[in-house]
Amino acid sequence: MYLGMYSFRGDPAELLAGHDRMLTLLPEGQLDLHLCVQTEDGIAILDTCPSREVFDRFSSGRAFQELVAAAGLPSPEIQHLGDVKSYVLPSGHTD
Numbered sequence: 131m132y133l134g135m136y137s138f139r140g141d142p143a144e145l146l147a148g149h150d151r152m153l154t155l156l157p158e159g160q161l162d163l164h165l166c167v168q169t170e171d172g173i174a175i176l177d178t179c180p181s182r183e184v185f186d187r188f189s190s191g192r193a194f195q196e197l198v199a200a201a202g203l204p205s206p207e208i209q210h211l212g213d214v215k216s217y218v219l220p221s222g223h224t225d
Contacts, residue, residue, distance in 0.1 A: 133176060
């Protein structure tokens with residue numbers, strides 16, 4: 131599993147609303163590990179893909195650009211974080 135980050139700069143309230151819109155546009159069950167964090171200058175979305183190659187293909191693809199635009203979000207800064215070696219989530223915890 132590979133972790134990347136999308137940084138969106140702007141008014142956090144507007145960006146969080148855009149993130150919520152984006153989630154409604156995705157097919158159910160598409161996300162494995164997805165975190166949205168409010169930052170000082172916007173939001174950061176940490177998202178996983180099966181591999182770096184899949185992350186690169188998705189994050190640079192037309193479908194992602196259309197998804198971001200449809201949600202009313204600006205173009206993000208994309209960062210490669212690396213391979214996920216382990217993670218722990220309490221069962222049933224979603225927020």
